[in-house]
Amino acid sequence: MAFNILQSIKAKSMKRLLLLALLSFISLTSFCQDYRWQQRVEYSMNVQMNTEAHQLKGDQKLVYYNNSPDTLTKVYYHLYFNAFQPGSMMDVRSRNLPDPDRRVMDRISKLSPDEIGYQHILSLKQDGKATTYKVEGTILEVTLAKAILPKTKTTFEMSFEAQVPIQIRRSGRNNREGIAYSMTQWYPKLAEYDFQGWHAYQYVAREFQGVWGDFDVKITIDPKFVIGGTGKLQNPEAIGYGYEKPGSIVKRPNGNLTWHFNAKDVIDFAWVADPEYTHDRKQVPNGPELHFFYQKNEKTAQTWSKMEDVAVKVFEFLNKTFGKYPFDTYSVIQGGDGGMEYPMCTLILGEGSQAGLNGVMAHEVTHSWYQMTLASNEALYAWMDEGFTDFASEEALNSIYNEPVTHSGNYASYFGLVKSGLQEPASMHSDHYNTNRAYSTAAYSMGTVFLHQLKYLIGSDNFYKGMMRYYNTWKMKHPEPNDFLRVMEKTSGLQLHWYYRYWIQTTRHIDYGVGSVVSKEGTTLVELKRIGDFPMPIDLLVTYKDGSKELYYITMNELMGKKPVEDQSIKRTDAEVWPWVNPSYILSIPRDTNEIATIEIDPSQRMADVDRKNNLLNLTELKPYTNTVK
Numbered sequence: 001m002a003f004n005i006l007q008s009i010k011a012k013s014m015k016r017l018l019l020l021a022l023l024s025f026i027s028l029t030s031f032c033q034d035y036r037w038q039q040r041v042e043y044s045m046n047v048q049m050n051t052e053a054h055q056l057k058g059d060q061k062l063v064y065y066n067n068s069p070d071t072l073t074k075v076y077y078h079l080y081f082n083a084f085q086p087g088s089m090m091d092v093r094s095r096n097l098p099d100p101d102r103r104v105m106d107r108i109s110k111l112s113p114d115e116i117g118y119q120h121i122l123s124l125k126q127d128g129k130a131t132t133y134k135v136e137g138t139i140l141e142v143t144l145a146k147a148i149l150p151k152t153k154t155t156f157e158m159s160f161e162a163q164v165p166i167q168i169r170r171s172g173r174n175n176r177e178g179i180a181y182s183m184t185q186w187y188p189k190l191a192e193y194d195f196q197g198w199h200a201y202q203y204v205a206r207e208f209q210g211v212w213g214d215f216d217v218k219i220t221i222d223p224k225f226v227i228g229g230t231g232k233l234q235n236p237e238a239i240g241y242g243y244e245k246p247g248s249i250v251k252r253p254n255g256n257l258t259w260h261f262n263a264k265d266v267i268d269f270a271w272v273a274d275p276e277y278t279h280d281r282k283q284v285p286n287g288p289e290l291h292f293f294y295q296k297n298e299k300t301a302q303t304w305s306k307m308e309d310v311a312v313k314v315f316e317f318l319n320k321t322f323g324k325y326p327f328d329t330y331s332v333i334q335g336g337d338g339g340m341e342y343p344m345c346t347l348i349l350g351e352g353s354q355a356g357l358n359g360v361m362a363h364e365v366t367h368s369w370y371q372m373t374l375a376s377n378e379a380l381y382a383w384m385d386e387g388f389t390d391f392a393s394e395e396a397l398n399s400i401y402n403e404p405v406t407h408s409g410n411y412a413s414y415f416g417l418v419k420s421g422l423q424e425p426a427s428m429h430s431d432h433y434n435t436n437r438a439y440s441t442a443a444y445s446m447g448t449v450f451l452h453q454l455k456y457l458i459g460s461d462n463f464y465k466g467m468m469r470y471y472n473t474w475k476m477k478h479p480e481p482n483d484f485l486r487v488m489e490k491t492s493g494l495q496l497h498w499y500y501r502y503w504i505q506t507t508r509h510i511d512y513g514v515g516s517v518v519s520k521e522g523t524t525l526v527e528l529k530r531i532g533d534f535p536m537p538i539d540l541l542v543t544y545k546d547g548s549k550e551l552y553y554i555t556m557n558e559l560m561g562k563k564p565v566e567d568q569s570i571k572r573t574d575a576e577v578w579p580w581v582n583p584s585y586i587l588s589i590p591r592d593t594n595e596i597a598t599i600e601i602d603p604s605q606r607m608a609d610v611d612r613k614n615n616l617l618n619l620t621e622l623k624p625y626t627n628t629v630k
């Protein structure tokens with residue numbers, strides 16, 4: 001009996017233990033899932049393009065997976081084409097900015113009814129039941145027939161019609177180089193819902209934040225048009241135009257052609273159509289097949305042929321340095337109004353100089369890493385999108401052209417913005433900056449400098465390891481700033497959130513200077529000054545008159561450690577920590593002052609010091625030092 005009682009007590013407590021373990025497992029797993037869930041979409045679209053009226057009719061079936069812990073009673077779609085109407089928010093915004101985009105200016109206000117863009121919803125059902133909806137500007141607000149419970153899916157069936165606007169910005173017809181249709185932001189696109197809530201922004205300037213998912217798109221169009229776009233063509237032997245396998249026979253049906261594209265794990269779908277496209281193909285070794293679509297003429301024939309070879313090299317460099325491109329095709333398409341990235345393709349203007357064409361192509365291709373794979377919200381974190389892209393594409397071209405990596409153009413534009421007094425924090429929502437200059441410098445230049453300066457903080461080796469780890473950890477997701485920082489912290493073992501706060505969330509500036517030098521019994525005391533209100537660790541290069549060099553590394557305590565030695569060819573001496581509260585610092589160099597030629601803060605010029613004039617002290621230009629005399 002006693003044995004049995006003991007048994008039953010044991011069994012009970014075992015059960016309790018098991019239950020406890022199970023409960024904590026459930027709460028732990030649901031916590032993990034809930035913490036970074038993401039929604040999912042599966043679009044099937046069937047579109048009829050009327051190339052005489054420049055209008056299209058479409059049916060859209062959208063399976064929406066609510067992976068959130070929330071019950072949704074509403075959903076929102078973007079209707080981007082509605083921005084191209086006089087009086088739209090994009091129009092008013094452009095006419096009220098001190099430095100509007102030259103492509104927009106007041107052009108929207110002058111569009112006639114047959115030149116405007118629109119997207120009209122003809123019907124919208126949820127799981128067969130009618131929904132109620134209203135349109136405000138470029139946002140469609142849908143009140144659901146039935147709430148979508150957490151971890152369930154629902155199916156929307158919509159029919160819509162649209163008019164393609166005269167090209168003003170990104171999408172539209174008849175671009176300035178005569179490309180017929182740049183079909184971007186062309187379909188009602190579900191807004192993203194994430195842990196921050198809905199991202200149902202009006203289309204004012206910036207447009208990217210999409211839900212991850214799959215697209216199956218059929219476009220029926222006049223057979224004289226050639227289409228390039230997102231995804232892989234499913235019926236190449238019925239289409240031809242260079243999509244077919246070399247040597248195979250193309251059997252086109254009579255009448256209009258239906259192009260069938262499929263794309264998996266993307267955040268958007270774009271396409272371009274023109275009757276005069278030349279279609280070239282190139283294979284990236286161990287990478288995707290590249291497609292090029294352009295109107296071949298005296299302005300493009302030579303430059304595109306050369307650019308195609310550079311494109312292959314850009315893919316090779318990025319694959320090796322920043323992570324492997326996840327799709328098996330990519331298309332560079334003449335179209336749009338400059339350069340704009342989409343999943344698995346880009347639209348670029350095609351008639352510019354060789355350098356310009358290569359540069360735009362490289363930038364847009366690089367967006368396949370920073371936006372189309374690491375899909376950060378560009379409205380909230382433009383610096384993670386444009387900045388990381390500019391940074392990586394510059395490094396790709398530097399490598400291909402065999403140039404030093406300096407990112408000096410982006411430093412110069414940042415310094416210029418600081419001088420102008422127009423700077424706003426890089427954490428501003430992209431559409432809300434007071435000037436386009438403040439936006440673009442924060443996004444492109446400060447984003448680039450953020451990374452190059454991060455190399456300075458954690459060391460070059462850590463930096464590139466971290467970039468690869470970031471890609472592999474966060475691909476096909478929506479990384480946030482903190483996700484990037486955590487990867488860099490784990491890779492380097494250093495603390496970095498202070499750097500992000502100062503650089504991205506404020507407009508504070510870095511300024512250090514070399515102060516006085518005192519010679520004392522065979523040693524030299526150098527005073528360094530923190531003039532700005534942004535603390536940083538210091539690389540200080542001392543060059544001796546005998547030509548030898550020594551790098552003094554003065555870490556800052558917020559970093560909680562030291563970066564590894566970056567350059568083995570120069571002796572590095574680790575000096576005492578500089579507490580960030582201290583406005584100045586005395587460095588003791590155990591050499592006679594008369595042996596020193598120059599003392600230089602940040603010789604690699606990766607620190608964005610807004611006044612570099614006081615960074616270098618040339619002692620050979622001063623009078624010889626005598627002991628104990630300043």
Ligand SMILES: [Zn+2]
Nearest residue numbers: 363367386389
């Ligand atoms: Zn870009």
